[in-house]
Amino acid sequence: MRFFSTRGGEAVGLIDAVMRGLAPDGGLYVPDALPRIEPSDVRGESLAEIAAEVLAPFFAGSPLEAELEAIAKDALDFPVPLKPLDGGAGKLAVLELFHGPTAAFKDVGARFLAALMERALPLVPDERKGPLTILVATSGDTGGAVAAAFHGRRGIRVAVLYPKGQVSPRQQHQLTCWGGNVRAFEVAGSFDDCQAMVKAAFVDAELNRRHRLTAANSINLGRLLPQVAYHAAASLWHHRRHGTTVGSIVPTGNLGNGLACLWAKAIGMPIREVVLAVNANRTIPDFLATGNWQPRPSVQTLASAMDVGNPSNMERLRHLIPDFAELRAAVEAYPVEDEQIREQIAKDARRYGEIWCPHTATGFWVYDHLPEARRSLPWIVCATAHPAKFDTIVEPIVGRRVEVPPALAELLERETSATPIAPELGALAAELDRWK
Numbered sequence: 001m002r003f004f005s006t007r008g009g010e011a012v013g014l015i016d017a018v019m020r021g022l023a024p025d026g027g028l029y030v031p032d033a034l035p036r037i038e039p040s041d042v043r044g045e046s047l048a049e050i051a052a053e054v055l056a057p058f059f060a061g062s063p064l065e066a067e068l069e070a071i072a073k074d075a076l077d078f079p080v081p082l083k084p085l086d087g088g089a090g091k092l093a094v095l096e097l098f099h100g101p102t103a104a105f106k107d108v109g110a111r112f113l114a115a116l117m118e119r120a121l122p123l124v125p126d127e128r129k130g131p132l133t134i135l136v137a138t139s140g141d142t143g144g145a146v147a148a149a150f151h152g153r154r155g156i157r158v159a160v161l162y163p164k165g166q167v168s169p170r171q172q173h174q175l176t177c178w179g180g181n182v183r184a185f186e187v188a189g190s191f192d193d194c195q196a197m198v199k200a201a202f203v204d205a206e207l208n209r210r211h212r213l214t215a216a217n218s219i220n221l222g223r224l225l226p227q228v229a230y231h232a233a234a235s236l237w238h239h240r241r242h243g244t245t246v247g248s249i250v251p252t253g254n255l256g257n258g259l260a261c262l263w264a265k266a267i268g269m270p271i272r273e274v275v276l277a278v279n280a281n282r283t284i285p286d287f288l289a290t291g292n293w294q295p296r297p298s299v300q301t302l303a304s305a306m307d308v309g310n311p312s313n314m315e316r317l318r319h320l321i322p323d324f325a326e327l328r329a330a331v332e333a334y335p336v337e338d339e340q341i342r343e344q345i346a347k348d349a350r351r352y353g354e355i356w357c358p359h360t361a362t363g364f365w366v367y368d369h370l371p372e373a374r375r376s377l378p379w380i381v382c383a384t385a386h387p388a389k390f391d392t393i394v395e396p397i398v399g400r401r402v403e404v405p406p407a408l409a410e411l412l413e414r415e416t417s418a419t420p421i422a423p424e425l426g427a428l429a430a431e432l433d434r435w436k
């Protein structure tokens with residue numbers, strides 16, 4: 001399979017698309033045509049087995065084709081249960097995507113990307129000596145997932161930049177507890193300063209020559225593909241158990257999770273329909289309502305990992321369904337306010353005995369507000385993070401302590417260290433040069 005930028009240009013192979021992240025013209029990589037897969041042809045049971053089958057057409061013709069099974073096994077080695085909430089009647093289930101090392105669904109994408117890049121690296125000719133250096137600016141979740149996923153990978157090192165005093169204590173722990181090939185830089189500035197430093201580093205030709213700089217952000221095809229796999233797996237598990245197609249409610253911000261589900265449907269998986277849940281950042285629902293694409297600055301909400309005012313993956317979605325009327329028929333999106341998130345967390349703790357993180361709560365709010373006739377159809381709601389990651393929000397609402405999952409607890413026991421740096425490219429460059 002070959003991949004093109006959403007803005008056109010030359011075709012590249014899977015490895016180039018993944019190693020570049022963003023296409024040179026600023027577009028996002030998409031396959032030349034999505035494959036069609038017959039659900040009954042998929043034999044695998046586990047997520048890793050299903051991923052290896054469903055993603056095979058995307059790896060076809062790549063030098064990594066024979067490695068796909070190993071990549072899937074290596075990356076997707078934690079449980080992703082589809083848990084019924086209705087005693088098994090097949091009407092409502094939650095897909096728990098948060099059992100990875102940093103307790104959020106970003107572990108799925110980051111771990112697959114890391115496993116893929118580690119195997120791609122020896123196949124990429126480069127006259128520059130030394131390791132690949134991944135730069136990540138983070139306001140919380142992404143940095144932890146990327147650091148965890150790349151920790152201990154051969155030939156790759158990770159520099160995480162985060163704004164001093166602006167991430168939660170648990171998030172900071174997840175960014176600073178690695179050592180080895182992962183270093184955390186505490187920037188005396190804002191998240192925007194961190195991001196500006198990373199962007200400046202990527203356009204600095206001299207710095208790029210000295211270090212092989214690359215990104216691992218969420219628009220990378222290597223993060224999107226495994227997300228297609230879990231939406232595929234969930235719909236197949238549902239179909240095998242109940243014989244029906246299922247609707248999927250997907251909390252999303254940058255539209256990564258939402259687009260992955262629409263790709264899973266487009267390749268033929270038994271997904272009846274896709275409904276997106278967003279927070280008070282309403283760019284996507286406003287667009288679907290009016291046809292006007294109006295990106296705007298993000299607003300802060302309780303579901304902070306979805307605070308996106310200019311969702312990048314809309315470019316991939318419009319490429320998938322260019323006609324606006326068709327797009328509108330294929331996707332729905334509903335905004336959920338902070339107050340509604342709080343109410344939903346309280347309500348479902350009583351109703352199901354389950355505590356949602358604020359992102360997951362947007363999905364359940366949307367479920368509860370579907371018209372009665374549609375609510376009686378089968379649905380899966382995606383749970384994107386463990387509530388223990390958002391204990392300071394969730395615990396006062398439900399009035400009890402949230403138990404910390406073992407993987408996260410283990411990580412919170414680790415020693416931490418971070419290097420303070422000034423919010424300037426020069427300071428970052430000096431640290432990279434000194435890093436042995």
Ligand SMILES: *Cc1c(COP(=O)(O)O)cnc(C)c1O
Nearest residue numbers: 252253254256257305359384385
């Ligand atoms: C990143 C994130 C999201 C949103 O993911 P998209 O890729 O923007 O759809 C939702 N929930 C959690 C917990 C996240 O970390």
